[in-house]
Amino acid sequence: MSKRKAVEYTFKFLSIMELKPDWTFAEHYFEIIKSHKARQAWWEQRQLKLEDHSIRISTELPEHEPRPAKTHRGRARGVWCVQLRRRFASLSSAAKFVGRSTSNIARAIADHGRSGGYQWEHFNPERHAHRRASR
Numbered sequence: 001m002s003k004r005k006a007v008e009y010t011f012k013f014l015s016i017m018e019l020k021p022d023w024t025f026a027e028h029y030f031e032i033i034k035s036h037k038a039r040q041a042w043w044e045q046r047q048l049k050l051e052d053h054s055i056r057i058s059t060e061l062p063e064h065e066p067r068p069a070k071t072h073r074g075r076a077r078g079v080w081c082v083q084l085r086r087r088f089a090s091l092s093s094a095a096k097f098v099g100r101s102t103s104n105i106a107r108a109i110a111d112h113g114r115s116g117g118y119q120w121e122h123f124n125p126e127r128h129a130h131r132r133a134s135r
Helices: 003-017 026-061 090-098 102-111
Strands: 079-081 086-087 118-122
Touching: 003 086, 079 090, 086 090, 086 102
Parallel strands: none
Antiparallel strands: 079 086, 079 118
C-alpha cells in the first residue's frame, strides 16, 4: 500500500473514531496502532485459552469405545431352503440360485417369510437332518 493510501485509510478510520480535539494526528495514529496491538494480544490470549480448554476436555472426557463386533461377521453362515430341503453354503449362493439379492434372503429369514418363492432359515445341523450342500 502506498503511503498516500495509508494516510487516506487512516483519515477514514479517524473520522469513524471519536476524535480528541486537542490531539495531533500522530497521537490519533498511535492510538490506532495501540488498539490494533491490544486486539492482537487479546486474540493470542484467546487462542491459548482454547488450547488449554481442549487439553483439559480431552483428558477429562472418557474415550470412545468401539462397539463389539458381531460374532458371525466375516464368516459365511449356512442357509436352508425349506421347500427344496437344500443347504446353501452362504446367503450369496442362495441368492444367486433364486436370482435375488442377499438382503432379500436375509429379510425372509428374519421375518420368517419368503424370497424367490421359497422359505429360508439359517442352517442348523440338528434340525435339518436331510441336508444337501449346493455347489
